[in-house]
Amino acid sequence: MTSLIWSDCSLSTTARLLPFDRMCTCDLRFRQSVSLHSCVKNYSPSFGTQRKHFSSTVTVAMATETHANVIDGKSIAKQIRDEITSEISRMKDAVSVVPGLAVILVGDRKDSATYVRNKKKACDAVGINSFEVNLPDDSTESEVVKSILNFNKDPSVHGILVQLPLPRHMNEENVLNAVSIEKDVDGFHPLNIGRLAMRGREPLFVPCTPKGCIELLHRYGVEIKGKRAVVIGRSNIVGMPAALLLQREDATVSIVHSRTKNPDEITRQADIIISAVGQPNMVRGSWLKPGAVIIDVGINPVEDTKSPRGYRLVGDVCYEEACKIAAAVTPVPGGVGPMTIAMLLSNTLIAAKRAHSL
Amino acid sequence: MTSLIWSDCSLSTTARLLPFDRMCTCDLRFRQSVSLHSCVKNYSPSFGTQRKHFSSTVTVAMATETHANVIDGKSIAKQIRDEITSEISRMKDAVSVVPGLAVILVGDRKDSATYVRNKKKACDAVGINSFEVNLPDDSTESEVVKSILNFNKDPSVHGILVQLPLPRHMNEENVLNAVSIEKDVDGFHPLNIGRLAMRGREPLFVPCTPKGCIELLHRYGVEIKGKRAVVIGRSNIVGMPAALLLQREDATVSIVHSRTKNPDEITRQADIIISAVGQPNMVRGSWLKPGAVIIDVGINPVEDTKSPRGYRLVGDVCYEEACKIAAAVTPVPGGVGPMTIAMLLSNTLIAAKRAHSL
Numbered sequence: 110m111t112s113l114i115w116s117d118c119s120l121s122t123t124a125r126l127l128p129f130d131r132m133c134t135c136d137l138r139f140r141q142s143v144s145l146h147s148c149v150k151n152y153s154p155s156f157g158t159q160r161k162h163f164s165s166t167v168t169v170a171m172a173t174e175t176h177a178n179v180i181d182g183k184s185i186a187k188q189i190r191d192e193i194t195s196e197i198s199r200m201k202d203a204v205s206v207v208p209g210l211a212v213i214l215v216g217d218r219k220d221s222a223t224y225v226r227n228k229k230k231a232c233d234a235v236g237i238n239s240f241e242v243n244l245p246d247d248s249t250e251s252e253v254v255k256s257i258l259n260f261n262k263d264p265s266v267h268g269i270l271v272q273l274p275l276p277r278h279m280n281e282e283n284v285l286n287a288v289s290i291e292k293d294v295d296g297f298h299p300l301n302i303g304r305l306a307m308r309g310r311e312p313l314f315v316p317c318t319p320k321g322c323i324e325l326l327h328r329y330g331v332e333i334k335g336k337r338a339v340v341i342g343r344s345n346i347v348g349m350p351a352a353l354l355l356q357r358e359d360a361t362v363s364i365v366h367s368r369t370k371n372p373d374e375i376t377r378q379a380d381i382i383i384s385a386v387g388q389p390n391m392v393r394g395s396w397l398k399p400g401a402v403i404i405d406v407g408i409n410p411v412e413d414t415k416s417p418r419g420y421r422l423v424g425d426v427c428y429e430e431a432c433k434i435a436a437a438v439t440p441v442p443g444g445v446g447p448m449t450i451a452m453l454l455s456n457t458l459i460a461a462k463r464a465h466s467l
Numbered sequence: 468m469t470s471l472i473w474s475d476c477s478l479s480t481t482a483r484l485l486p487f488d489r490m491c492t493c494d495l496r497f498r499q500s501v502s503l504h505s506c507v508k509n510y511s512p513s514f515g516t517q518r519k520h521f522s523s524t525v526t527v528a529m530a531t532e533t534h535a536n537v538i539d540g541k542s543i544a545k546q547i548r549d550e551i552t553s554e555i556s557r558m559k560d561a562v563s564v565v566p567g568l569a570v571i572l573v574g575d576r577k578d579s580a581t582y583v584r585n586k587k588k589a590c591d592a593v594g595i596n597s598f599e600v601n602l603p604d605d606s607t608e609s610e611v612v613k614s615i616l617n618f619n620k621d622p623s624v625h626g627i628l629v630q631l632p633l634p635r636h637m638n639e640e641n642v643l644n645a646v647s648i649e650k651d652v653d654g655f656h657p658l659n660i661g662r663l664a665m666r667g668r669e670p671l672f673v674p675c676t677p678k679g680c681i682e683l684l685h686r687y688g689v690e691i692k693g694k695r696a697v698v699i700g701r702s703n704i705v706g707m708p709a710a711l712l713l714q715r716e717d718a719t720v721s722i723v724h725s726r727t728k729n730p731d732e733i734t735r736q737a738d739i740i741i742s743a744v745g746q747p748n749m750v751r752g753s754w755l756k757p758g759a760v761i762i763d764v765g766i767n768p769v770e771d772t773k774s775p776r777g778y779r780l781v782g783d784v785c786y787e788e789a790c791k792i793a794a795a796v797t798p799v800p801g802g803v804g805p806m807t808i809a810m811l812l813s814n815t816l817i818a819a820k821r822a823h824s825l
Contacts, residue, residue, distance in 0.1 A: 282667070282668070298661070299658055299661030299662045299664075299665055299668055300657055300658045300661055301661065302660075302661035302664050302665055303656070303657030303658055303659065303660035303661030303662070303663075303664065304657045304661070305661075305664075306657075306660050306661065306663075306664050306707055306711070307657055307660055307703045307707065308701065308702070308703055308707075309640070309703070310640065310657055310703075334726055335726045335727070335728050337733075343666065343714065344666070345665045345666055345667070345668075349664055349665065349666075353664070356701065356722060359724075359726040361721065361722065361723060361724065361726070361727040361728075361733065362721065362722060363719065363720065363721035364714060364719065364720060365719060366717075366719065368692060368693045368717040368719070369693070369719040370693050370719075375719065
């Protein structure tokens with residue numbers, strides 16, 4: 110893949126994504142190029158009974174016509190990790206239960222190794238025991254499944270995560286289906302997705318990134334019920350579950366994808382936008398209704414000669430343009446990204462509590 | 468529930484649904500009172516390779532500005548049943564396999580008994596063996612589950628259907644979950660719904676009514692890919708799976724429901740509308756884009772003193788108004804209704820073929 114120097118949104122039609130494989134979990138099939146009522150009922154993070162441990166340090170300015178509120182995912186994620194740390198500490202003291210997360214890494218991809226290391230660090234920081242199995246790239250599918258089955262049986266492991274992508278000779282579906290539904294903290298099992306889609310059913314786990322998106326909306330007091338929501342991208346791990354979550358909260362949801370003929374027009378109707386396509390700055394200011402709330406899942410590396418690393422990260426949404434039109438927007442980095450690991454920790458804690466009927 | 472005399476669409480804001488419980492499978496929570504490009508690429512039923520047995524007797528007039536094509540579900544359903552009959556006959560001759568469908572009826576609801584009788588008749592007509600268990604209204608949940616488990620083990624039974632609603636003292640989820648996923652011809656199991664929602668996954672069965680809706684679109688050559696589709700209603704058994712099916716076929720889908728503030732405005736953007744809310748004539752002509760294709764799942768009995776039965780059936784969509792605006796519309800009755808049983812027979816045949824690796 111060739112790469113161009115990236116400077117600002119005005120170059121979005123010609124600039125190219127750097128070849129950082131799988132830096133985000135977006136719907137990379139999206140290949141198309143394309144004004145808001147405020148639905149933010151309260152710009153202060155919510156301190157409702159369900160989030161009584163939430164001790165905000167986020168300062169949120171009121172929206173003006175020229176600058177949106179920044180939804181500070183980094184800060185929110187830290188607060189969630191603090192809440193989890195406290196709860197795990199109390200649980201350990203009271204019933205001697207320590208949540209455990211097992212991660213299976215197959216092969217020697219550097220990016221995957223980094224993600225696994227970060228997850229381990231995050232576990233350590235909140236008091237979750239982490240277990241790791243590293244298998245060589247030429248392992249057989251059955252060897253990977255065997256590791257999963259061992260963790261399925263291990264009562265000290267409450268969550269199991271298979272780091273994706275797997276080597277090409279493996280069937281991802283077969284491997285993921287081996288994870289016990291009670292330990293599927295990624296929430297990718299079709300039984301979890303089915304329950305998420307159905308009224309009156311409850312998934313055991315909600316996939317981490319979309320769960321993080323909704324958590325940001327909740328913590329910033331964004332009203333979802335009755336609002337128009339557009340999800341851009343329909344991947345199994347972000348777009349589709351994000352749409353199902355918004356639907357469960359009574360939003361009127363449309364999913365925009367690579368086959369949508371007029372994505373700008375549809376997106377412009379949305380009070381809430383969740384974008385997860387992996388296309389740098391694809392969503393321009395002209396796609397936005399004034400006052401919309403934007404959750405940008407895209408983490409796209411683009412060449413930047415001014416940066417010491419030679420690149421910088423941008424979202425799917427042209428941040429500078431969005432800031433002038435939206436009521437609130439997540440930055441990239443520091444928006445949804447930190448929430449994903451926080452939600453993984455949250456799911457692992459939920460798994461441990463459920464396993465011990467706490 | 469009081470009932471008013473029903474005459475035409477102009478009374479829709481005051482007329483009331485007659486208290487015929489569960490005459491349709493729509494999203495009855497819809498309680499709100501709220502124009503189309505043609506997306507019909509070909510008004511002749513399709514005779515593609517996948518439907519080579521389809522021998523059309525449907526005559527379809529070209530759309531005019533004043534009258535939509537009628538999508539003749541009754542005729543299409545008959546043709547599907549004929550195809551199934553032929554296939555079962557060939558299968559019986561070749562490998563001596565006869566598909567079997569078991570229906571479990573609990574209690575003595577007249578409407579449920581009628582549905583079960585109709586399903587039995589339909590099975591007999593195409594050569595499917597039908598099995599029936601009738602349990603008294605005061606049966607325990609475990610007695611119903613026991614019947615299901617017996618059918619799960621029985622190799623001559625390929626599909627199991629629990630007639631809903633169950634008596635109130637039973638947990639519907641527990642009972643339905645007892646049906647083996649391989650015999651869940653209703654397609655209601657969350658694992659099936661999850662697979663339906665996920666790209667790259669295949670459900671074992673697709674719920675009958677939404678499957679029938681999509682089959683009507685296919686057989687009438689309605690292009691789905693890239694079209695705007697609106698599903699009105701979000702029930703587990705029609706609205707949600709219908710939306711997932713449209714999404715799988717690359718439509719851009721929005722779901723309109725009881726919390727949607729401007730359902731008319733959103734529906735007016737749709738090339739394809741599937742309505743399943745159980746509100747007589749709720750969708751007016753003003754909700755429709757000229758040239759839209761309308762699949763009306765609603766079967767709503769409304770009082771009609773001129774009818775010998777004292778009532779007549781109408782859909783969710785004001786048929787007279789739709790006929791003047793839409794490109795094609797399903798009538799009520801004779802649209803989606805006959806397709807549901809045809810799809811149940813189709814799912815039972817699929818189950819038998821899968822069980823015998825045919």
